[in-house]
Amino acid sequence: MTFFTFGAYILYWNYRNWATYKRATGDKVIPLLRTLFPVIFLYPLLKRVDNGLRARNLACGFSPVLLTIGVLITMLLACSPVWIEPGMRSPDWLKDVPAKEANYRLLKVYGVMYFVWALQLWLMALVQRAMNFHEADAEGVGNHRLTLANWLWILPGIFIFTVCLLAWILASLPCAVL
Template structure:
């Protein structure tokens, strides 16, 4: 399976401008809520849904799960397909799929590189340094996926994602479970700091 090149454009691009959704529409607010409270796991679901919509709309033989597992490499392909669909409808959208994709690759590689440098420089990796690395990268990932979703919503003629704004019961349960995980992580962090378990 190749994730590095776009499928050749066919002369029959009417399928690109059909009314059938080709990508996953969701409001930015809901996307951020679900991504945050599921500790980022919603981004995997988001990727799967996009590839599932694309496969259904085009009939192309793509595996949404594998494309999502390899999303660091397939992200550019997905965004390029979104951009192609936008252009096929005679519209333009001010964004850069390439830059967003580079951002995803940097976010994926940076933690291990920076923490490896810190460990070899200081002989340890304090929790505070881990947070200094992860928090900005998390914010950057939020911005990247949000920017990509804005383009997808525009692509599907639903700029604010009105077609998918409410949390389903399953999504609500997942968000609540994620919130409990966040509370548990904060409590573990506070206890470890008080007991001196980790080097802060």
């Protein structure tokens, strides 16, 4: 979901985790507020989940601090690829660059960004695993199928990825001279 929504699903995911936590514990938290500021509220969520597991003598094998740091670092890195290719700040950074060099630069940016996104997804999967464990649903049975709403989120992402891939392929082909 996160991949095909270009990260937008994380906001909904964060909201659902806080809403589920509130329902399960009765704590007076405002899920929407905590969703809008994930940088501030991710650690408290993970710490509460960890405390809840420890109170029941259960262990999920994660560190709330390290997991929060990892998620926040990957979120920051994913926000802007400028750190990969500093020239990207300029709107014409590829203007006078030969096609092969431009393709190389774009592939480098996309390759590194996909790695960062994959790392972020892995970390978020660890968070989800801890949440499932906390909710006595270690296998994630409660959320293992894609719903119509999920598909409505996914389809625009598939379309955008397909168009981008086709554009990249077509741009890589040599031009035919008539």
